[in-house]
Every structure is written in structure tokens, then in C-alpha cells.
Amino acid sequence: MALSVPSSASFQQTTLDNGLRVILREVRERPLVGVWMWYRVGGRNELPGTTGVSHWVEHMLFKGGKRFGKGEITKEISRRGGALNAFTWIDCTAYFETLPSSEIDLALAIESDRIYDTRIEPDEAEAERTVVISEREGSENFPEFWLREEVQSVAWREHPYRLGVIGPKSDLRAMSRENLYDHYKRFYMTNNATLVMVGDFAAPELLDKIRAEFDKHPRGPDPSPLNIEEQPQTGERRVLVRRPGPTHYVMLAYHAPEASHADAAPMVVLSSVLGGASSPIAWGGARGLGRSSRLYRALVDGEIATSVSASFELTLDPYLFAVDATLRNGVEPTRAEATILHELERIQHEGVREEELARTKRQLHAQVVYSLEGVTNQGFALGFMDLVARDPAAWQTFPEALQQVTAEDIQRVAKTYLVENQRTAGWFIPDNNQQVAS
Amino acid sequence: MATAAGSALRPERVPFNNGLVLLHNRAAANPSVVVRALVRAGSSRESPGEHGLAGLTGRMLRQGTQNINKAALAEELDGLGAGLSVDMGYALVSVSIKCLSGDFSRAMEILGELLRRPIFPADELERLRGQVLTELKELEDNTRVVSERTWRELAYPATHPYHRLTVGSAETVGSASRESLHAFHSAWYGPNQTTLMVVGDVTLDDATAAATRMFVDWPGARSERVESALPATDPPERQLRDVPMVGKTQADVTIGLPTLDRSSTDYYALNFANHILGRIYFMGRFGEKVRDEQGLAYYAYSELHASYGRGAWLIRAGVNPRNLDKAFGSIDTEINRFLADGPTPAEQDDGVSSLLGSLPRQLETNEGAAAVMGEIELYDLGLDYLERYPDIVRALTREQVTEVARRWIQPEHMVSAIAGPPRP
Numbered sequence: 001m002a003l004s005v006p007s008s009a010s011f012q013q014t015t016l017d018n019g020l021r022v023i024l025r026e027v028r029e030r031p032l033v034g035v036w037m038w039y040r041v042g043g044r045n046e047l048p049g050t051t052g053v054s055h056w057v058e059h060m061l062f063k064g065g066k067r068f069g070k071g072e073i074t075k076e077i078s079r080r081g082g083a084l085n086a087f088t089w090i091d092c093t094a095y096f097e098t099l100p101s102s103e104i105d106l107a108l109a110i111e112s113d114r115i116y117d118t119r120i121e122p123d124e125a126e127a128e129r130t131v132v133i134s135e136r137e138g139s140e141n142f143p144e145f146w147l148r149e150e151v152q153s154v155a156w157r158e159h160p161y162r163l164g165v166i167g168p169k170s171d172l173r174a175m176s177r178e179n180l181y182d183h184y185k186r187f188y189m190t191n192n193a194t195l196v197m198v199g200d201f202a203a204p205e206l207l208d209k210i211r212a213e214f215d216k217h218p219r220g221p222d223p224s225p226l227n228i229e230e231q232p233q234t235g236e237r238r239v240l241v242r243r244p245g246p247t248h249y250v251m252l253a254y255h256a257p258e259a260s261h262a263d264a265a266p267m268v269v270l271s272s273v274l275g276g277a278s279s280p281i282a283w284g285g286a287r288g289l290g291r292s293s294r295l296y297r298a299l300v301d302g303e304i305a306t307s308v309s310a311s312f313e314l315t316l317d318p319y320l321f322a323v324d325a326t327l328r329n330g331v332e333p334t335r336a337e338a339t340i341l342h343e344l345e346r347i348q349h350e351g352v353r354e355e356e357l358a359r360t361k362r363q364l365h366a367q368v369v370y371s372l373e374g375v376t377n378q379g380f381a382l383g384f385m386d387l388v389a390r391d392p393a394a395w396q397t398f399p400e401a402l403q404q405v406t407a408e409d410i411q412r413v414a415k416t417y418l419v420e421n422q423r424t425a426g427w428f429i430p431d432n433n434q435q436v437a438s
Numbered sequence: 439m440a441t442a443a444g445s446a447l448r449p450e451r452v453p454f455n456n457g458l459v460l461l462h463n464r465a466a467a468n469p470s471v472v473v474r475a476l477v478r479a480g481s482s483r484e485s486p487g488e489h490g491l492a493g494l495t496g497r498m499l500r501q502g503t504q505n506i507n508k509a510a511l512a513e514e515l516d517g518l519g520a521g522l523s524v525d526m527g528y529a530l531v532s533v534s535i536k537c538l539s540g541d542f543s544r545a546m547e548i549l550g551e552l553l554r555r556p557i558f559p560a561d562e563l564e565r566l567r568g569q570v571l572t573e574l575k576e577l578e579d580n581t582r583v584v585s586e587r588t589w590r591e592l593a594y595p596a597t598h599p600y601h602r603l604t605v606g607s608a609e610t611v612g613s614a615s616r617e618s619l620h621a622f623h624s625a626w627y628g629p630n631q632t633t634l635m636v637v638g639d640v641t642l643d644d645a646t647a648a649a650t651r652m653f654v655d656w657p658g659a660r661s662e663r664v665e666s667a668l669p670a671t672d673p674p675e676r677q678l679r680d681v682p683m684v685g686k687t688q689a690d691v692t693i694g695l696p697t698l699d700r701s702s703t704d705y706y707a708l709n710f711a712n713h714i715l716g717r718i719y720f721m722g723r724f725g726e727k728v729r730d731e732q733g734l735a736y737y738a739y740s741e742l743h744a745s746y747g748r749g750a751w752l753i754r755a756g757v758n759p760r761n762l763d764k765a766f767g768s769i770d771t772e773i774n775r776f777l778a779d780g781p782t783p784a785e786q787d788d789g790v791s792s793l794l795g796s797l798p799r800q801l802e803t804n805e806g807a808a809a810v811m812g813e814i815e816l817y818d819l820g821l822d823y824l825e826r827y828p829d830i831v832r833a834l835t836r837e838q839v840t841e842v843a844r845r846w847i848q849p850e851h852m853v854s855a856i857a858g859p860p861r862p
Contacts (some may be wrong), residue, residue: 027708029467029800060718071730074720079788081795098799127733130758134736137688139758141581141858244685246579247572276516286521286536291512303565306572329572366470366519368537374802383831432684 001038011382012203013392018219019191021056022210023382023392027375034375035097035107037114041187043090043165044226044317050175053183055088056125056132060180061095062086063124066117070124073110080106083376091316094388101200105209111195112213115188125177132339133173136166143245143428144324150239151251151426155320156257159230172436189220196383196392199375223252230255237338237424242431245336247306248327249428254418256321259314259388265401266310266409267321267417269360273352273410274323274343275310277363279371280402281395282381286370289363294343299325304336314388314398321417333427344418351411361403368399447717447801447824449811450642457630458653461811462645463637465804471638472804473545475535475553476812479626481526481606482667482746488622490606490692494566496524496531501562508562511548520545522552529664529746530816536805539639543648546636550652553627558619570611577605581683581690581857582754588681588855589692589739593674593750599667600696600747609859628659633815637804658691668747671696673851682860689762689858691755693769693856697846700817707842708751709742710834713789714781715772716740716753720771723772724753732768734761751847759861766854773847780840791832797824 011025042054064070077084082099095114097107149164156162167175195214197206233255257263268280276290290296295310299305305325312321323344327336352360372378386392452460481492500522502508515522520537537545577583587603594601605611634653636645673696679761698704716722721729721739728738738755757765783788800806814823 030802032798032802071719071726075788076791078719079795081792081799083796083799100795121802127731130733130761131736132731134688134734134756134758137758138736140687141690143579193439198734244579246575277519286519286523288523289516289519292509292516295508296512300569301565303568306569306576326572326576328568329575359508359513362519363516364519369468369538370470370521373470373804 011392014207016190016211016214018215018217019189020214021194021386022207023194023196023386024201024203024206025378025382026201026203027198027378028200030375031200032103032375033101033107033197033201034379035098035099035111036196036379036383037095037111038194038196038387039093039187040091040192040387041223042088042092043163044160045187045223046160046163048163049171050179050183051163051171052132052165053175053179054093055165055167056128056172056175057180057184058086058088058093059128059132060120060125060184061114061118063128064119065113067109067113076106076110090161091320094383096376096379102397104201104206106345108209108213115190115193116217118188120177120181120184122177124431125180129172129175133169136169136172139166143241143243143249143430146241147249147426147428148252150241151253151424152320154237154239155253155424156230158228159317160226160228160390161317161319170372181427186222190214190217191219192223194383194386196379196386198379198382216347226317233422236420239424239426240363241426241428243428244432245428245430247329247430248331248333248336250325250327250333250340251322251426252340253320253322253424253426255318255422256312256417258316258318260390263413263416264314265398266405266413268402268404269346269357269364270410270413271310271312271321272349272360272364273356277360277367279367279398280314281368281385281398282371282377284371284373284377285367289367292359294346295323295340298339298343299336302339303328304331304339305387314384316388333429337425344414347411347414348418352407354407356380357407357410361405367400446751447807449814449821451815451821452646452649453636454629454649454654454659456458456654456656456759457628458649458656459633459815460646460649461633461635461815462640462642463620463807463811464639465637465807466639469474469534469539469547469639470804471539471636471640472536473542473549474532474635474637474810475549476530476532476633476635476816477553477627478529478631478663478664479531479622481604482528483511483622483626484599488599488610488618489602489616490570490611491618492531493526493604493606494611494614495619496526496533497566498558498563498619499524499533499552499556500751501566502557502559503551504557505551505595508687515548517702518544521665522548525549528604528668542640542644544581546648546652553632554656556623558616558623560616563619567614570605571608574605574608574611577603579683581686581688583691584681584683584857585690585692585855586752588679588857589694589752589853592677592679593694593696593853595671598669598671598747600750610812625660629656630658630661630788631664633812635811637808637811644666648649665746666743670699670748673848674853676850676852678854678856680861681855681857685761686859689757689759689856690751691757691762691765691854691856692752693852693854694750694752694825695848695851695853697742697751698748699745699746700744700749702744704842704845705744706830707834707839708846709744710753710793710831710839711776711781711843711847712740712742713793714785715776718785718792720788724755724769724777727768727772728755728765732764734768738765738769759859762856763862770849773849777840777844777847780843783836786836786839790831790834794828
């Protein structure tokens with residue numbers, strides 16, 4: 001059994017004179033192309049007072065530039081049967097279009113217009129304020145959102161990862177058009193972006209088109225690197241969230257290594273042993289995996305939780321390894337937390353069995369294969385791994401590295417990272433008599 | 439474009455003597471396969487007082503069978519890297535395994551075992567019951583779910599399956615017995631109520647051979663057609679209900695009315711109207727007016743649930759409670775404008791090109807293809823459906839779309855439900 005990503009996992013990469021990095025992969029099975037534009041700006045590039053600015057700017061890039069007026073980007077893509085969207089995360093902001101390959105020029109024109117010529121009109125920025133606040137309020141309706149935001153906010157003292165992505169309402173109410181435009185001008189430039197295209201095209205001809213669209217844009221001043229070093233945590237941190245809610249939730253988060261660290265692959269396998277596998281390199285995959293995982297058996301089969309997950313995400317800077325559990329009615333957080341800790345300690349003391357490791361690797365392999373179905377997902381994987389691992393080849397080499405992880409590796413990283421003084425423990429306590437200000 | 443899309447999906451249909459239908463589509467772009475059974479054993483098959491029984495039965499399939507216990511099944515599926523999911527609807531339960539193509543035969547064996555030989559262990563039922571009871575509390579804390587549940591209670595009579603969500607209540611889930619699960623399974627799980635789909639990197643011969651091994655001697659279930667459990671109902675009176683929920687900051691809104699059956703000759707025109715009102719571009723006219731122009735919501739769109747009986751046409755929006763009146767006014771205005779004038783010529787052209795141009799995207803994944811194949815079989819659309827579909831859509835006229843929208847979207851029957859913080 002060959003455990004690697006699908007064959008012909010090749011791509012071409014080049015850098016234009018203005019610094020725009022271009023990654024192209026030909027996939028000719030369907031008359032489709034997936035286009036991704038990645039900017040190296042997100043929550044980690046923000047400051048208190050204007051938290052959420054990257055995400056709000058993302059919204060504004062649908063509002064019109066020089067060649068496309070308000071709403072026209074969406075209309076042009078939609079009327080051709082395409083799909084488009086964007087997302088902002090702690091490490092990046094990314095825009096995508098998936099459309100018939102005959103319409104490739106349109107996608108290039110849109111992304112070329114966006115990169116320097118977005119207007120961010122004052123009235124449009126103002127109209128978007130309530131939309132962004134509404135997006136936050138939609139999340140606020142879920143107990144898990146409050147708990148995660150609280151845990152994140154105390155897991156770091158210095159690093160902007162503590163601020164999240166959406167921003168608190170106070171910042172969203174105070175944000176000015178100038179804040180948005182300054183942020184846009186500071187981070188949106190060819191030398192801070194990567195264009196990834198996967199689909200039905202001939203790469204040499206496409207590269208000519210890309211040059212014709214993007215060569216005209218000048219290089220900008222490189223954004224300053226983030227020089228914030230988190231001070232080592234010296235003891236466990238604990239937070240409680242008391243709000244109306246249906247049940248208790250528990251979150252245990254540990255400082256964990258960055259994607260480019262050699263321990264990233266063992267951490268992915270460790271999280272999969274604990275909570276079941278998902279693809280670390282792309283969205284998508286199969287549902288319903290992981291019922292033989294340690295935490296599922298201990299907490300769900302053990303009638304402590306209705307669901308449990310273990311997650312380790314690939315990030316530019318050291319981020320979090322987290323276990324999240326939704327508790328059954330009547331189960332106290334103390335018991336759930338003790339059960340989770342017991343399972344972590346078992347791995348630290350006893351390691352994992354070889355057949356358990358093999359089963360987990362097989363899950364990871366399968367999930368990676370599933371997550372690479374379609375040009376949009378493949379474009380995501382190439383761009384995402386290029387961003388966080390600083391190497392597009394990592395879309396192939398990282399899944400291969402997962403298959404090389406040993407039982408000793410897993411035990412070692414469990415002992416190194418899942419320790420008390422690196423932990424932030426959060427409990428959501430349902431308090432349905434409480435009046436909460438909105 | 440549309441022709442190319444159609445040619446991307448060439449399902450083969452293999453009927454079995456016992457009533458099972460196998461649908462197969464070969465796609466080799468990804469070395470994986472979706473094996474899915476659509477069993478007409480959804481919540482509409484429940485008797486009064488048994489609500490949630492179909493869901494419990496579906497979820498118990500993986501909790502132990504005659505030949506494999508729950509733990510062994512979990513280990514085997516994880517060892518294959520195969521995902522098993524069970525999704526409950528009104529007409530159907532979908533039991534689906536996604537696996538690597540080399541594991542297809544075993545996946546089919548497992549699917550057969552789950553469908554044919556579950557034993558519903560008593561201890562596992564109690565474990566699942568406790569889990570579901572907590573999940574029900576979570577759903578009751580979810581503004582979007584409460585909004586839709588409330589809408590259904592207003593829009594359909596209490597005797598109709600569409601009156602409620604498929605999950606059941608604490609009372610009915612709490613009282614469901616192992617015997618009732620057995621009886622439900624015996625009644626409705628059988629080849630004559632099942633469409634089996636194999637989509638992905640597997641040949642027709644292999645799919646047929648595997649299906650034959652597992653299902654050729656599967657005895658029949660009851661024969662009543664599922665359509666009969668989802669009859670047409672009288673349209674409701676226009677009304678609004680507001681459900682205040684403590685600790686929430688956003689209100690979820692559901693507005694709509696029961697409309698038509700998927701087999702109705704009006705379906706394509708009404709679906710087109712829905713496309714213009716709540717889908718095209720970025721959430722259609724509702725998204726353009728309510729979100730883009732007025733900034734009243736993060737999302738505002740519509741969806742048409744045309745299945746059997748009078749399926750729902752729903753507008754959904756997430757709105758700050760201070761903006762509810764404005765959002766309702768804006769949605770009303772757009773509906774009335776559409777009913778008066780129909781789609782603009784530009785919208786008509788864009789609607790056609792977007793619906794046809796999006797087909798290759800929809801069919802790009804095995805799951806996307808399986809969804810279309812299921813629709814073809816369940817609503818008897820014919821294996822050449824995707825070849826005919828472009829002509830169906832192109833033949834729609836603005837006048838026809840407007841007339842059909844007026845017939846089915848009647849403001850005097852529009853029902854609204856709000857779930858969110860108490861209104862200021």
C-alpha cells in the first residue's frame with residue numbers, strides 16, 4: 001500500500017519581478033479552475049484597538065475597485081456558474097474563485113484589481129460595520145465561541161494570537177475607514193501575496209496571462225516581520241465562563257509547535273490518536289471517523305461527553321493543541337477534565353500500540369486523499385502549506401512525514417508539550433438565571 | 439458547458455428482483471468511493487407519539503450487528519480510514535460510507551451488515567439515549583434550530599411529519615424501547631425501500647457483484663410508498679411568532695410557506711424564482727438588499743425544499759434584534775417587487791447561465807454526483823436528466839417564472855418565526 005498523496009502531485013512555482021509568487025498545477029479531468037489568492041496578513045498582524053481589521057478588509061475587497069464596481073465581482077463570477085468566497089484566519093487572508101476554465105481571464109482580472117485598487121469607500125465601510133458585528137453576534141449565540149475566545153485570550157500574554165480574528169465589539173464599533181485603508185495599503189501588495197491556480201489550463205500560456213495582469217503592479221515596502229516572542233508560561237492558567245447555555249463545555253489547550261517545526265507531524269498524529277483524524281492540509285474529508293480513538297472511547301462511550309475532539313492546527317507561529325468536550329447533562333467538568341488528563345497521561349507513560357498507530361496513520365492518509373478531491377481543495381492545500389510551512393511542496397511532504405512518525409515520537413511530544421505548566425483550562429458553566437448584557 | 443457537465447455524470451441503473459435499485463457512476467479522479475444507501479425510512483414513517491424513533495433506529499445501526507460489535511466496527515472503519523455517516527430526513531435515512539477505492543468491497547459488506555442485521559443492544563440504546571437527550575438540549579439552545587422548529591409548528595398541521603424536526607422530543611426519545619426500534623427496522627428497512635449508490639473509482643461490474651453478494655437475498659420490507667406519509671396540506675394563515683431566548687445576541691429568522699412537490703410541473707420555475715430571490719450572485723436579492731445595501735444581517739438567503747408533499751420555501755436571516763423590523767420590511771419589499779415584476783431580463787439571463795454553468799462544479803466530487811443521482815432516482819427524473827436539464831432551464835420565460843412565483847409564494851400564507859434575544 002503506497003501511503004502518499006495522489007500521483008502526479010506536481011506543481012510549478014515562480015516569482016514575478018514584483019515579488020508575486022505563483023504556484024500552478026494542471027489538472028485536466030474537468031473544465032474547471034480553482035483560483036486562490038493568499039495574503040500573509042491575519043489576526044497575528046493586528047493590535048488591540050483595531051482587532052478584526054484584517055477580516056473587515058476582507059469584506060471590503062468585494063465592494064469594488066477600479067475595474068469592478070460594488071457587487072460586480074460576485075455577479076461576474078455567479079453568472080458564469082462560478083463560486084467565490086474568502087476567509088480570514090490568524091495567519092492569512094485568502095480569496096478564491098472556482099469557475100469554468102474558459103473564464104480564467106476573469107479570475108485574473110478580479111485578483112489583479114483587488115490587490116491595489118480596492119477603494120474602501122467611507123459609506124461602504126460604514127455599511128459593513130453592522131454586517132461584521134452581526135457575524136460576530138451569530139458566533140456569540142454558541143457557548144463554545146465564548147469559551148474558545150476566553151481560553152485564547154489568556155493562553156498568551158504577548159502574542160497577537162490571543163486576539164483572535166473577528167475582534168471584540170468595542171473595536172468593531174470604533175474602527176474607522178482610515179484604519180481599514182491603512183491596513184489594506186500596508187499588507188496588500190504583490191510581494192506579500194501568492195497566487196495559486198489548479199485546473200484545466202496549460203501552465204506556460206497561463207503564466208503569460210498572469211504576467212500580463214500582474215507585472216504592472218509595483219512591489220511595495222515589505223511588511224515588517226512580527227518580532228513578538230511569547231514569554232514561557234510558568235504555570236497552569238484557568239478560566240471560567242458563566243453564561244446561559246444548555247450544558248457544560250470543557251477546553252484544555254496547550255502551547256504547541258509551529259507548522260515548520262519537526263514536531264508538527266508527531267503532534268498531528270498524536271491529536272489523531274486521541275480524537276480521530278482529519279486532513280491537516282485541506283478542508284473536507286470523511287465524517288464519522290475516530291470512534292476508536294482514545295478520547296471518544298473514554299468520554300463518549302464512557303457517558304461523560306456527547307462529543308469530544310482533539311485538534312492541532314498548522315500555524316506560522318507556535319499555537320495551541322486543544323481538547324474540546326461537550327458534556328452530558330449532569331456530568332461535572334471536574335470529572336471530564338480528569339478523564340481527559342488521564343488519557344493524556346496514559347500516552348505519556350505507556351505510549352501508543354503499533355496497531356493503534358497503524359490505524360491512525362491509515363485514517364490520516366485517507367483523510368488527506370479525500371480532502372484533495374477537486375481543484376478548489378487542491379488549490380487550498382498548495383497555498384495553505386506554502387503559507388504555514390513556507391514550502392508548497394509540503395502539501396506532499398507533510399502527509400509523507402505523518403507516515404514516518406513513530407510511537408516513540410508520539411510519546412516524546414506528548415511528554416514535551418502536554419504538560420501542566422503549558423496548559424490553559426477553560427470551563428463553560430451554564431448559568432440560566434443570569435442576565436447577560438448583549 | 440452544460441453538455442459537458444451532463445456527460446460528466448452517466449449513471450448506470452441496475453434493478454434487482456427484490457426491488458433494490460443500484461445506481462453507479464464511475465469517476466476516477468480521486469481514488470475514493472462513496473457507497474450510500476438511501477432508505478425510505480425517515481421520520482415520516484413514525485407513528486404518532488414515536489417521534490425521533492427513525493433517528494434513533496438510524497443511529498443505532500452502528501452500535502452492533504449480528505456479526506460485528508460496536509467497538510470492532512469502530513476499529514475496522516478507522517483502520518480502513520473509512521467514514522460512516524447516518525443522516526436523517528423526513529422521507530429518507532442516508533447511510534453512507536466514504537472509503538478508499540481499494541476498500542470498496544469491505545465497505546459494501548459493512549453497509550450490508552448495518553442495514554440488514556443490527557441487533558440494537560439494550561446497553562447501547564441507553565447510552566445513545568442519554569447522548570441524544572443532551573443533544574436535544576443543545577438544539578433547544580440553538581437560535582437557528584428553534585426558529586425553524588417554531589416555523590414548522592406554525593406552517594404545518596400537528597399530524598404532518600413536516601410539523602416537527604426529525605430529532606423527536608425528550609419525552610418520545612426518552613420512552614423509545616428496543617422493541618420499537620426492532621419493529622421500525624423490520625417494517626421499513628428492506629430492498630424495496632432502498633436505493634443503493636456507488637460513486638467513485640469502482641467499475642460497474644465490481645459494484646454490481648458486491649451489491650449482489652450483500653443484498654440479493656435481503657427480504658422485502660413493507661411496501662407503502664413514502665409519498666403517502668407526506669401528503670399535501672392546506673396553506674397556513676399568515677402569522678408571526680417570536681421566541682425569546684436568554685443569553686443570545688443575534689436573532690435567527692425563518693420566513694416562508696409550504697409550497698410544492700418536487701414532481702410538480704411548476705418546480706423548475708419556482709426553483710428559478712428562488713434562485714433569483716435568494717441564491718444567485720451572493721444570496722440573491724435578499725442578500726443584496728438586506729446585507730449589502732442595508733447592512734442589516736450577516737446572512738439572508740432562501741432555499742426551496744421540494745421533496746414530497748408541500749415542501750418548504752424558507753428565507754433565513756441572522757439579524758440584530760434592533761434591526762428586525764427593518765429586515766422584515768426589506769424582505770417583504772423584495773418579495774412584493776418580485777411578485778409584481780418577476781426577474782429582470784438581466785437576472786433571467788444570469789439565472790440560466792449560472793444554473794447551467796455551475797453543474798461541473800456540483801459534479802466535481804463523488805458526494806456532489808451522489809446527491810444528483812439520488813434526486814434522479816427518487817423523483818423519477820430519468821437517467822438522461824442532465825442531458826435534458828439545460829433545455830428545461832433555457833425554456834423558462836420571465837412570464838412563466840413570475841406566474842409560478844405568484845401561484846406559490848402567497849404573502850397571505852407567509853409564516854414567520856424569530857428566535858433570539860428579547861426584543862428591545
